[in-house]
Amino acid sequence: MGSTAPGLDHYWRELSYGNINIAGSIVLGWYDLPQPLSDYQQGYLNNGLNRLFEDCAAAADADVYFPSF
Numbered sequence: 914m915g916s917t918a919p920g921l922d923h924y925w926r927e928l929s930y931g932n933i934n935i936a937g938s939i940v941l942g943w944y945d946l947p948q949p950l951s952d953y954q955q956g957y958l959n960n961g962l963n964r965l966f967e968d969c970a971a972a973a974d975a976d977v978y979f980p981s982f
Contacts, residue, residue, distance in 0.1 A: 916934075922934055
């Protein structure tokens with residue numbers, strides 16, 4: 914997770930030219946999605962990625978105030 918290689922923070926800072934970092938990020942836990950991974954992968958080109966985003970956001974909705982992001 915660190916800011917030096919090979920840390921995750923270092924990765925995002927380098928990839929985004931310093932525009933993205935994980936400093937101050939809070940991990941709230943793991944969330945179960947309503948569908949197995951294979952369902953999102955099969956429909957990737959046909960809205961699978963949108964369904965994945967919607968299901969992830971819905972799963973964390975009770976814990977995250979999304980307008981802050």
